[in-house]
Amino acid sequence: MPSHFDTLRRTFISLFRSKPEVNVTTTLPATFHAWRTLLSAQNRFLNLVLSSQKAARREKFISMAFIRAQGTSMFVAVYAMLRQLQFFNETDRAILEAPFQRLRAHLNRLLAATPASSCAELVLPMDKVCAALTCSVGTKMAFLGEIRSKIPDVRVPDGFVVTAAGFHLFLNQSDLRGEINRRLQALEVQDVVDMFRVSSDLQMLIINARLPEQLEEAILSAYRALEYRAGLRGVRVAVRSSAVGEDSMETSFAGQYRTELNVSEDLLFMAYKEVVASKYALTAISYRLSLGLKDEDLPMCVGCMVMEDAAAGGAMYTQDPTSSDTKTLYVDAVHGLNKAVADGYVSPDHWEVAKHPEPVIQATTIRSKDKKFACFLSEEGATLISVPAAQRLRPTLTSEQVLSLCRVGMALERHFLCPLDIHWSMSKEGVLSILQARPLKTVVAKHATQETRTVEAAETLAKGGQTASPGIAGGPAYIVRSNIDMFQFPEGGVLVARGPNPSWSALLPRASAVVTEHGGGIFGHLANIAREFGIPALFDVPEALSRIQPGMTVLVDASRQLVQRVEGQILEPRTLHHWGTLVGSPVHQALTEVLDVVAHPSSANPLVPRLDPDKLSSLTDIAQAANLLAAEHLIQAVTTNLTPKVLDVSQPIDWWILDLDAPEPPITSSARRRPPLRISVSEHFLLKGIWSAIAQYPWTTFAKTPRRTSLDRLLRRLGYGSRHVLTSPWPRLFLIADNLLHLYLRVNAGLFIIQAQSGKTPSERCVALHWQWPPRRRPNRDWLESFKDAMVGHGFHIDTLEDGVFSWTSGDNHEDIAAKLALAGNMVGKAIQWRTNRDVPKIVES
16 A cells, blocks of 8 residues: 555655646547537436436336336437547546446446346147246146146146247247337327237237247147047147246236137147237236246247047136135136136136035025136137036036045145145036136235215115125226226226126226126236235125216225215325235345445545445446546636636626637637626526526635645545646536536535536436535435435435435426526535535525
């Protein structure tokens, strides 16, 4: 470590060294243009950082496309600054290039898509599928493969899985990935119409794309092997989604993706593409955005299983999802395929079964089931048909079949060590098949109720039904009957519908509660999503559509199965899901990591004590260093080439101005002898805005220019380090142009820089305040907190550092920029006033 004597010796030598030559080899107008271009790039960067920070505070809806676009745009803006810095000095630009490339590589790693799964096979038969391959085949097929291999007594239909590797091959070879990312990046996520349009376009893009020949051969080969194992030529299959992340504990994606039933060989490829395309269905896009999930982390795997000829089907929960009861199983069943239960077409038969050592039926509810889904060899897909009147009230299952089903459910729960949501089918011969087994998310109702305005009377509109998701919430009622109604659904509205159509789940991020007139119960897809989002949902409410009128303010108490009319408004409506749950989500975590790279400066002035590339830890550091370096070279250039004007104001001290749009000619000996030209404050609207604040303070009493003796320069160099920044003969210097203003102010309180731009686009409207206080002269905590609160209270973002503060904000228009510029000038005056008069404990806004 160098001794104090060595430091002092080097400092003395540096006093007598000549200043480095400024590499300004072109005309001054070109120099000014480079500097203004650099400032515009910095303002774009600061506005991008500001919008990203608002998103991190949940003031803006975000997606990975947004984060990727923001990160890329921020690096492009700073790279533009470095290009302009090269115009001034190539050496300085080269110094900043290394940390810039280091941070860019770091950001690329953060934003890179999740690596492909370790399984390189495009298609896997079910016998090779297990829980260890979840990232390659999806949770749904991984669970079913685990059951086939580990619990052979439980029957799972045979089949095969098109893996994540096959999905990536399809998107990459068809050049779909780039187009999908581009369209998602431009998506207006709070505009349902735009989301519907983008969703339709993306699905058609995928459906119309051709499958890679390699993938077609792998699928066809797996289908031929399945025909052989099934002993049936032309075996029909059910083509089911099994995306990574689907059917997990926290993200069920219930009903968000497509399932194609009863598919023949001729339509197998088309069915695969339709299931892949459903990854971008409106409901699925809305679901991912609402939970903050990364689109690229969730590849769409697809399971193809032998189609079961079901006499009955349904769902089973191995515990109550709406309470803490773990000792009861719940079974719903309908005639035909279980699709009628999952999609809420009919109200199913219902059994409650106590586990005990052996299951015991505790309650049975038999309902009228007037419709069912069935499959026919003569046509593709499943058909909704009427059930004969004599069979509608006939129990779907016998008591022994219910108990047998529950024993299977208890065995699966023991194996997977968690409560399960199980979908099943039963053949005419009574053979049980498991079609799905996923972890069951449980939601326990809270006792706290939502406050409402005190009213004279509250009318009970509807009573009864089934609690699909517990809780209480309210808002204006909105009846949804078709997709067109979705476009007008209000924020915070109560969704009222005839049945629990899974398509309505796209509205749940905006809804406060859900009421349906029939169908589904606690087992439907819409019920699952409502529980995940924490939205009260009440299904099977008698005469709901006739009793609840559109626009009526209602309170839904799903826990007590009540719908009441409320006069007035709900005081504390439920926090809408897409604002309330993104914190901690994968997307929010990714945004936080990106901001750590770009937005957290390490120093108010990265050039002091010396420019050290290793200490530039964020993109803001690099941008600030580029700004200060360019300003240093510019001021050195104009000091020797231009004559500043003086602000024409009644102040005992001079304020100098350089008008970059109309610069004075180079200095001559005669020019030095004549008095400087004067300029009026009113000639520039930004100058007028900031001067209205500066003029309020008695600058002669506390804004003295620092002493410039050799000893003073020595002491300052020992304090600041080896580099003296922004040295000029004019300690109070304005640089102005058409829509731009810069103030450099050196006083005993430190270095102040205020920059403002009011351009034509929002990205070109910015106000920034930089204050670097002298070493060991940091303001006390209370005063600094009041300074920070005053800035934040007017919409500024502020970074408080060891050597100073850096604050900036954006503006809506020219008047807004001028007002915020005046605030920045006012805060500078207060800072200098505090430095002079320590009796001022805190900032008191004038």
